[in-house]
Amino acid sequence: MGILAYYNIGIAYDQGRRVEVDKKKARYYYELAAIGGDANARHNLGCIEGADYDRALKHFMWHNASSFIPLSEMQLQILPEMWR
Numbered sequence: 001m002g003i004l005a006y007y008n009i010g011i012a013y014d015q016g017r018r019v020e021v022d023k024k025k026a027r028y029y030y031e032l033a034a035i036g037g038d039a040n041a042r043h044n045l046g047c048i049e050g051a052d053y054d055r056a057l058k059h060f061m062w063h064n065a066s067s068f069i070p071l072s073e074m075q076l077q078i079l080p081e082m083w084r
Contacts, residue, residue, distance in 0.1 A: 003036035010041060014048070023048060 010029035013022045027048050033041035
């Protein structure tokens with residue numbers, strides 16, 4: 001299965017598209033896509049990891065470094081504020 005397929009399955013489980021919402025399965029498929037280099041999957045992992053600031057920040061920073069649409073300077077500054 002391809003990286004894009006893993007990402008799309010992650011989206012399906014994350015948002016409940018034609019399946020029951022299952023964050024654990026969403027994370028699993030996002031991780032497979034992220035390992036393959038999908039920046040959007042890495043971003044979504046950062047969103048899922050919200051309770052674990054360090055992991056979330058790593059995902060967001062990786063996404064920022066590999067994305068065609070990097071996070072703005074303002075977005076990078078407010079990330080730490082999101083978990084206070």
